[in-house]
Amino acid sequence: MDNAQNEQANVQNDHSSELEQLREGESEQMQIRREKLQKIYDLGVTPFGQKFDWTHHNQQIIDEFAELEEQEVAIAGRIMAIRDHGKTAFLNLRDFTGDIQVYLRQDEVSELECQLFQLLDIGDIVGINGKVFKTHKGEITVRVEKLTLLSKGLRPLPNKWQGLKDPEIRYRQRYVDLIMNPQVRDTFKKRSQIINCIREWLTDHGFMEVETPMMQTIYGGAAARPFITHHNAHNMDVYMRISPELYLKRLVVGGFERVFEINRNFRNEGIDNRHNPEFTMLETYQAYGNFEDAIYQTEQIVSYCAQKVLGTMKINYQGTEIDLTPPWNRMTMPEAVKKFSGEDFDQVETIEEARAIADRLGAEYTEHDGIGKILNACFEEVAEEKLIQPTFIFGHPLEISPLAKQNKENPSITDRFEAFIFGRELANGYSELNDPIDQRGRFEQQMREFELGDDEAHQMDEDFVAALEYGLPPTGGLGIGIDRMIMFLTDAASIRDVILFPLMRPEEGRAAR
DSSP states (O other): OOHHHHHHHHHHHHHHHHHHHHHHHHHHHHHHHHHHHHHHHHTTOOSBOOOOOOOOOHHHHHHTHHHHBTOEEEEEEEEEEEEEOSSEEEEEEEETTEEEEEEEEGGGSOHHHHHHHTTOOTTOEEEEEEEEEEOTTOOEEEEEEEEEEEEOOOSOOOOTTTOSOOHHHHHHTHHHHHHHOHHHHHHHHHHHHHHHHHHHHHHHTTOEEOOOOSEESSOOSSSOOOEEEEETTTTEEEEEOSOSHHHHHHHHHTTOOEEEEEEEEEOOOOOBTTBOSEEEEEEEEEETOOHHHHHHHHHHHHHHHIIIIISOSEEEETTEEEEOOSSOEEEEHHHHHHHHHOOOGGGOOSHHHHHHHHHHHTOOOOTTOOHHHHHHHHHHHHTGGGOOSOEEEEOOBGGGOTTBOBOSSOTTBBSEEEEEETTEEEEEEEEBOOOHHHHHHHHHHHHHHHHTTOTTSOOOOHHHHHHHHHOOOOEEEEEEEHHHHHHHHHTOSSGGGSSSSOOOOOOTTOOOO
């Protein structure tokens, strides 16, 4: 178990007792709600209702009050507050768009509805038919003419003032998190809007959306450990994909000139605020292009989404202003190391010189690592976290880029880039290697590295090499981490704040059987 997994386990253990305390407090209230449930049945009312024909959302009523005043509306939502004044009562009703006040007078509804109202709790879902008006305090309100119970909540919501604040409980019970915290719902609304904007930009620029296999007999396209599962009918192990790259490039071979996929990748790695084993990626491939086209796509897509969803290209992330306006900064990997450490890899000629720099910088390497891998280790050690404003790092060493085309002027590096914001990698792209002979040689080198202990090295993919032998046009490829992009655009500190159901260790005593 790595450090990230240890940290995750410790955090979850710390919060298990808090969950138990919450459940103990719930039990008595749940019993009371069960008794109310029976009384509702005794009234002849179905507590888990049928379809309700609503006419308006809450925010629409607020926005269009001038046209809707004294008009009949039908709304539906969850009761978030009840203020009972005897013969009158006020409710706060929450739907997908927000809250609205509801006013009920006993003498304006039936006797059955009065009795039903007395059995309602915070968290119940109801339908309201009534007229729109404004109270003497100026609050837009719906006056109840008909009350319909749509779903009785048997489990109480968290205390209004204490709320649901503990992150571990919020991630585990996301459904309650979404009920109690409107800002969380807003984050996921923005997530949907951002993904729609990505699709919009790409389709407007001639890209076609495709889907490629999630289960693969040979995994590839990234340096990562896979999840392994078994297909019974064929009696064979298969891998959950770590990347769709090799399949998407097969499609370019087949004649699709611009393709993209937004979908899940699975990597068997630890969990921290930037990593979840299941995550969403965008990958694009543009025939007759190169890594400059992928750089253009990156800065245009991110800035376009920011402007469209947030109304600005200048965002505030964790207290730091980030300017997403193109063009973004550019540096080679050696330039970045030199800027932040003073060490100059452009002058390095021997492995001994590279190791000496790494030793001075505290970067880790193995006896099998060449100059390129050591350069990358030094970059990650001293430069990566200092790249706050959007920056493209390019000139990646050949030995860490097995699928990228070599640079014509300097064959020791590739035409590859990574994009960084706030010290975090956001995107990776390159001019795709389309020489099948070179590709086979790189795969063979990767297999040698695997035998030397690199369990993230690429496997040999004979079918992919065969595809290249039919001819892959010059191609620019791009991968953007959608979850990380959404983190930046919603000011989320953790990747788990932008994934609806992040992977969690089962609670003790509640593990799947």
